[in-house]
Amino acid sequence: MTPEDLASKIEKQNFEFYLSRMMAKVPDDIDKRQGSIIYDALAPAAMVMAQQSLKLSNIVKETYIKTADNEFLDYRAVEHGTTRQMATSAQVKAEFLDSKGNPINNVEIGDRFASLGDNPVFYRVTKINDDLTGILEAEEVGTRPNGYLGQILPVTPNDILSWAEITEVSIPAKDNETDEHLRNRLLSTDSWIAYGGNIADYLDMLSKISAVGSAQVYPVWNGGGTVKLVILDNDLMPATETLLKQVKEDIDPIDSESLGYGLAPIDHNVTVVAPEPVKIDISTKIEVDTQMNIDTLEPKILEAIEDYFKLRRVAWSSINKVTGRGYALTIYRSQILSSIMKVDGVVNASIPKLNGVDDDIALIFNDDLSQLPVVGEVNLNG
Structure with a gap:
């Protein structure tokens, strides 16, 4: 019997089920019609028991990964050493120009901007690049900012700024992981153990980087100790240079390659590219x-x-x-x-x-x- 079958069987134990069973124990020479003394005495008890059946049915459903949902599925995930993947914030690249179309240098980290429209997306500057473009992070989580390219307006006053524009969604955001996706992960039959820099280990590393939507791993692609990671963003499109650099820094930092200062094991030289x-x-x-x-x-x-x-x-x-x-x-x-x-x-x-x-x-x-x-x-x- 599956959890669904058991839950369905329990749910069928409703008001009529309990009332009829109790009435069957009452002698036939006693009035059992609705409104009678015995009916009115037993009906409330039957209602309470029917409500308990519904609660018991829910307990059965939330006990098993296959039928649990929401926070109960989250509890089962923790028991399996993982958690629900939460929504992230989009990171975008923007340019800031003066009235002559030249980049300006007075935009600072922490400055705020907003997209156009009745329901704008607000951004905060997190990095200024060498070419005076900036990396902005959406203040809201989820995928809504992924679709916006174009003019943005300053929220932080800037007397020199004449034009600001988002030119690239560098790292698309993702929404909260759905119950179905989390359930499939928990029920996966993959028996490979992530250990010591094997392929499963690299896939496990990348799954914990929220900006990576999917990945391929090519071991020993350029000789012993070399690993190539090919990654997609959360829109399942080729990763941008910004994302590639971020993942490289997390896995095997450029200034200390193969030394084990990232997630990669010592003596692994990791290359991160887009397809x-x-x-x-x-x-x-x-x-x-x-x-x-x-x-x-x-x-x-x-x-x-x-x-x-x-x-x-x-x-x-x-x-x-x-x-x-x-x-x-x-x-x-x-x-x-x-x-x-x-x-x-x-x-x-x-x-x-x-x-x-x-x-x-x-x-x-x-x-x-x-x-x-x-x-x-x-x-x-x-």
Whole structure:
């Protein structure tokens, strides 16, 4: 019997269940109708017992990882040596210019800025770069600031500043880990022990760096003691230079490489890089319902294609199922076609061409190159 079955069985012990069982013990020559003395005497007890059944059912559900949720799942995570991954703050790169378009040098750490709009995002300067650009951190946690690029307004007064603009989301934020994601981590059947700088150890190190969304590990890629880490940000896109430097500093600081001052073991020389994005152009012929318009459906079709590519990027760091080592990832035309056909209003579509070829695209993963699929140009009239 599963926890769900047991909980369901207990929940069925409701008011009618307890009342009928108690009434069965009452002699038949006594009035048992609703409103009778015996009914009114037993009904409150039946109600209390039914409420206790609901509480007991919840206790059963919250006892097991498979059915626990919210703070009860957090308690189970602690028992397994981990915790829920909490939301982080986005870090962005901004430039500050005077009226002539030249960088200014009087923006200081701690200065505050705000995005445009009715519900602005507030930022605080955390670092000034050598080129007088700055690194700002959003004052709110979560992914909302990830989507903002453009002008920002000073909250801290600055008489020289004429223009300030966010030019890059250097380290995208992430939201609180969902129950389902945490549950999957806890129920993972991965039996490898993270120890002594093995692959599992590096993956464990990277999982604790909140700005890293996914990673591949290439051991001995350039000789003994060398390790290459290929990382994505929290949007599952190639890490920026800012993020690469931060992770390198955490794992194996540049000024003391291989000496063990970072998370990496002594004598491990760690290289941290981003994958090479591979744009995949898609061409297909779409037929839509006669009552629909292709121009209306196009955004939904593009979203469906992008969702498929995002799922493939989620699988980007999965171990090759055939060899049990390394990585493998293929963009399948049939799966793109399936995603398109699920859009309400699409009645038919041709098998897509990828980069002008009638073939699936297998990405390259080796010591020298790691690729990441991204959507290129999409032609729905091919």
